[in-house]
Amino acid sequence: MKKLKYIMVSLFAVLMSCDGDDIDIPASVLPSNLTVSAQNMGGGVVNFTASATNANYYHFDFGDGSSALDTSGEASKTYDMIGDNTYTVIVTAGSTEGKKISETLDVSVSIAFSDPETVAFLTNDSSKTWFLAAAQPGHLGLGPAREGIDGDWWYPKWYSASAFEKCGSDDSDCLCDDELTFSVDATGVLSYTLDNKGQTYFNVGHKAVVGGAADMDFCYDFDTTGSKSVVLSEVTGNVPEDQTTGIQMSFSDGGFMGYYVGSSTYEILSISDTELYVRTYDTENADLAWYHKFTATAAVEGGDESLETIYTNLVWSDEFDVDGAPNPANWGYDLGAGGWGNGEAQEYTDAADNVIVEDGVLKITARGSGAVGGAVHYYDDITLIATGGETLSVQDFESSAPVFTDFGGASTAVIDNPDASGVNTSGTVAESTKNSGAEVWAGSFFDIAAPLDLATYSSMNINTWSPATGAVVRLKIENQANSEEFFEVDATTSAAESWETLSFDLSGAPAFNYDRVVLFFDFGVSPTGGAAYTSARIKSENLFEFAYGRVEIRAKLPSAGGTWPALWALGANFDEVGWPATGEIDIMEHVGNNNNTVSSALHYPGNSGGNAVVGTTPVETATSEFHNYTVEWTPDSIKFVVDDQLIHNSFVNNATTPFNSDFFLIMNVAMGGTLGGAIDPAFTEDTMEVDYVRVYQ
Known part of the structure; x- marks a missing residue:
């Protein structure tokens, strides 16, 4: 409708013009003498000036897809493309009657990248x-x-x-x-x-x-x-x-x-x-x-600097000189199973069998119940199968056992075949135990010397023994050098408490170098039932919390395979901000599968889990004698030492870390899990003894 109205008005003007009465139409004038100049001001800014005779407006096409319309003949443009670039700029001078002329010029602009x-x-x-x-x-x-x-x-x-x-x-x-x-x-x-x-x-x-x-x-x-x-x-x-x-x-x-x-x-x-x-x-x-x-924190492992403490005033301690349960004014308990994300096998209790003060020391004892405490599967004779029936053994567990890496709360070992019958009468097999409370993805892997030949062999057979039918067994083959190169396939058990051969189709696997075999039994399930292992974890939360100081704990550590004792501190605001935002200070950790080497660690955002700031040091008698495990924590640094000797881990603290607010102390013995590893099948019990805990400020 608006367009029609405009056309009608225009026609009316034309008709009036034809009569020649009282209408004076000026002659159309073409602008002339157009001159254009550009001044590079730096930083990508270019100022343009244009002038022309009989021009009513100036249009600037800046050569980068942008433009400007101006009546004064002046325009400023800021280019933002990094580097040395040349732009073809077109400047047009025009009159009201639609007459126009143009000039073209090239403008070179250099912009250095900055951040x-x-x-x-x-x-x-x-x-x-x-x-x-x-x-x-x-x-x-x-x-x-x-x-x-x-x-x-x-x-x-x-x-x-x-x-x-x-x-x-x-x-x-x-x-x-x-x-x-x-x-x-x-x-x-x-x-x-x-x-x-x-x-x-x-x-x-x-x-x-x-x-x-x-x-x-x-x-x-x-x-x-x-x-x-x-x-x-x-x-x-x-x-x-x-x-x-x-x-x-x-x-x-x-x-x-x-x-x-x-x-x-x-x-x-x-x-x-x-x-x-x-x-x-x-x-x-x-x-x-x-x-x-x-x-920039200069974490140092195996340093040669001695600790010179600035904290000498004893503000809190427990000497463990009263027999019985730990002093309730100093310690509370964490109770439950699974280790809260570490795939551990133990259940924490407050029973005297697991935690007691006796003979002047605190004793935290991990015990094996003798029960299965989860699900046990066996497997053997991992074999590649070609389309024509040709076979190639990958692992039969009969000669030298592979090195297993367990994760998520599972543990794997080579044992005597517990049921030498049916399709598998061999002497030794692999036992996979998925402990109560383990992660649903718990499993283990071992590496092989040469990549699987999937050009020749299109499937893999594995003899398995399961306690029940319907258990999902997941096979994952992976490249050791690149964990993103893998292939997974599932099979389901159809026999209970007897050997069967499961077949895994590998024909769809991408052409990668697969030299790692990963197996998950009962994939997607976390076993329940009576815990196979019990232990204790005590803490000073809401009883003693502090920021900065020197913490000294004198302890003797357990040695059994699968034990994972820890002396550590956790941010008191963890229930508000979560982990790792709360921060974690591990004063001492030890694993029975690597006896007499202790470590310390700091966990915080960007450096948590397997990415923590870690330092280790050998302590030849850690499991047979008492030693002092110390952290000196200041607003400027966190330093870890053993027996007041050389610093083995040093961290530059600052206002951006979570290590500037209240923490509370924790002591525990875990079993298995992501750090504890495989648990000795013969494990019955082992104890961490703590002579005292002292905090100086």
Whole structure:
């Protein structure tokens, strides 16, 4: 309707014009003498000035898809594309009668990438030193490069400190001494210095740089003294947004971050005040990406610094000098089964059989009930089957037993065949026990020397013995070097308390290198019933809670396989903020499957579970004699020592961590689980004895 009205008015004006009465239509005038100038103001800002005779307006097409209309002939444009870019700008001068002329000019704009937040994290606004997170999983990782098969994203396999043992081997310990310092001057220029104490850990593919002869990664005399400039830029390539900050660092003059793979450019995966993850690509093998994890907290394992305490005033203690139950003014109990997320096998009680003060010491005793306490399955003769019937044995458990890794509350061991009949009369088999309270995904795995030949063999048979029909058995085959490369298939038991052969179809497995066999029995089920193991966990929650001080606990530890004693502290606000936001301070942990090595750990957001800040130290008589386990906790640091000797784990505390509010003490003995591991089948009982607990401020 609006368009029709406009047409009718226009026609009326034309008709009136034809009469020639009282209407004076000006002649159409073409603008002329158009001149255009551009002034680059820096920072992406360009000011434009245009002028022309008989022009009523100016239209600016800035060459990046944006434009502006102005009557004065002046316009300002801020370009934001990073780098050196040239834009073709078209300026049009026009009159009211639709006459117009245009001029074209090229404008070059240079914009340096900047990210103040990243610079602040790297430098703490002036200078900050970073260290390899050698005590944490992920300090050195290997994964395929940015683009995997058919463009799929591949994730790295992270390695723990114990897996690579970089700090415990003469071939590689130089990597753990590196200090990486980022600095920013008053003008905002970012620089970087690597102090590698004169030695560099070289990837074997780059040994020619130093004339290396070894066919393995090795530490060589290679000094990197000198400052390098650092340029931040946007990451390019097939990089998922949720897996990167989108920022990369490029160092001048061949600068690198500790491990030499020929690269001077590092993509920042994540960054915070205390942690830096980066990824770089091997210049000799474009298919490989190396992952490094650094920390500003300088966690140190096996240090040589002695503790000089600042806390000498005893504010709280329990000397355990009154026989009977623990003093209720000092201690309460955690009761229940499962270990609250660790897949442990015990049930915690307040019974005297599990916790008592006797003969001047506190005794926390884990006991085996002798009951099954869960579900037990047996398996044997893992065999690959070809379409034509050809077979290949993967594992028969008859010669040397594989090394099992248990998880989720399951435990696995090779035992004598308890039912040598039917389809399986062999002498030894694998026993998988899924303890009461275990996770629904509890299971175990073992590694094999060579990848499964799935080009020849399309299925796998496994002899199994189950206590009931209808139990789901899940087989997972996996690549040790890349946990994202796996294939899973289920089978269901049809026989109870007798051997049967289950077949797993592997024909649909992707073409990966499968050299790990994972088995889950009763998948999706958490066993119930009487606990096979009982123990105790006591705590000072709501009775004694404190912030900062020196905690000293004198204890003798259990030694049986599967025991997991711990002396630790938990944030008092855990019921409000949850774990790990509440923070956890593990003063001492020990596992009977690795006797006489104790550890300490700090759990907090970004560093929890298997990613905690961990330090270990050998204590030759930890299970036969009493030793003092100490933490010194201040607003600036947290340090762990044994017997008042050398610090074996040190953490730089600050206002951003959860270690600045009240905590309470906990003492317990767990069985099995994620750290305790396999429980000795012959286990009956074992005890942690505590002589005293003292807190100084």
